[in-house]
Amino acid sequence: MYNRQVEQNQEEQATAGWQAMLHLIAHVRNGGSPAVVAPTIMCRRDEVQYGALTVDAQIFCSADVEYSSSMFAAGGLLFTAATLAASAAVNANNRRKAEAAARPQWRPWGRFPAIITNQRLLVMTEQWSSYDYGALLMIEPHPDNYSAALHFEGANPIMVRGPWVPWATVVICAALFRQPWPPGYQPPPSVAGPVHTPSDLGRPELPAPPRSAG
Numbered sequence: 192m193y194n195r196q197v198e199q200n201q202e203e204q205a206t207a208g209w210q211a212m213l214h215l216i217a218h219v220r221n222g223g224s225p226a227v228v229a230p231t232i233m234c235r236r237d238e239v240q241y242g243a244l245t246v247d248a249q250i251f252c253s254a255d256v257e258y259s260s261s262m263f264a265a266g267g268l269l270f271t272a273a274t275l276a277a278s279a280a281v282n283a284n285n286r287r288k289a290e291a292a293a294r295p296q297w298r299p300w301g302r303f304p305a306i307i308t309n310q311r312l313l314v315m316t317e318q319w320s321s322y323d324y325g326a327l328l329m330i331e332p333h334p335d336n337y338s339a340a341l342h343f344e345g346a347n348p349i350m351v352r353g354p355w356v357p358w359a360t361v362v363i364c365a366a367l368f369r370q371p372w373p374p375g376y377q378p379p380p381s382v383a384g385p386v387h388t389p390s391d392l393g394r395p396e397l398p399a400p401p402r403s404a405g
Contacts, residue, residue, distance in 0.1 A: 204354035205337065212334070212357040216371040216378050225362045232306055232313065241307045241362050246351035248300040248314060251340075297350060305351065307359050309366040312341070314349070322349065324367055332360045332372065334379045 215225060230240040306313040312322040322343055331340040338352035339360045351359070357379075361371045372378045 201354070208337070208354040208356075208358050209334075211355070212361055212379075215358060215361045215365070219361065219365045219369070219371040225365055232308075232319070234308065235310060238308050238310045241309065241366075242355075242359070243304065243306050244353060244355040244359060245302060246305045246314070246353045246356060247302050249297045249350040249352075250300050251295060251297050251348040251350070253295045300349075305359075307362050312351075312359075312363070314351075322346070324363065327367070330360070330363065330373045332357070332376055334360070 219225075225241045227239045228242055231243060232240065234240065301316070304315040306315075310324060312324075314320045314322070322341065326344040326346070327341060328344055329342040331342075333339060334357040336352065337354060337356050338350055339356055340348055340350040341363075342348045361378075364370055364372055368374065
């Protein structure tokens with residue numbers, strides 16, 4: 192019963208987030224702006240808050256990965272040679288795996304509260320991490336996966352995912368471009384509901400952001 196309720200909550204949040212995205216797309220295309228909410232942070236000069244949500248975050252980065260090697264061999268000459276050859280093959284395979292694991296790639300960071308303003312994205316890890324739009328190089332929306340990747344100058348790229356991330360993508364683009372979607376991308380079709388609801392899409396822990404007034 193509990194699992195069914197969790198699944199239903201996930202579906203409801205995904206549908207609500209998707210509908211809010213479509214509503215905001217139409218609103219921005221008609222010259223509107225995202226609705227401002229009462230700030231829950233200390234805002235900067237001319238900064239306004241648009242909403243709060245919970246996101247699953249990943250960071251694109253490399254990592255230090257160690258691997259162990261073994262070169263122990265004892266016995267006759269032929270046995271020793273065969274053992275060393277086998278050990279070398281195992282070590283080479285372990286080294287390749289370690290090198291592959293150490294290469295830059297998307298790595299899970301955790302689930303965090305996030306805040307969207309007209310100037311930055313804030314993610315609460317151990318403290319508020321601020322991602323200023325002024326340093327944003329590129330935003331890649333993936334609404335079918337309820338995610339978006341953001342590339343900032345001087346920082347590792349961050350990918351956020353959650354039921355309200357498609358809505359947040361429109362908010363960021365409206366603040367930056369006065370358009371509902373990044374240049375070079377097309378918004379998803381105006382359908383009645385989400386493309387699909389991934390089974391692992393978590394339920395936000397913070398109140399859902401209010402929709403903009405149409």
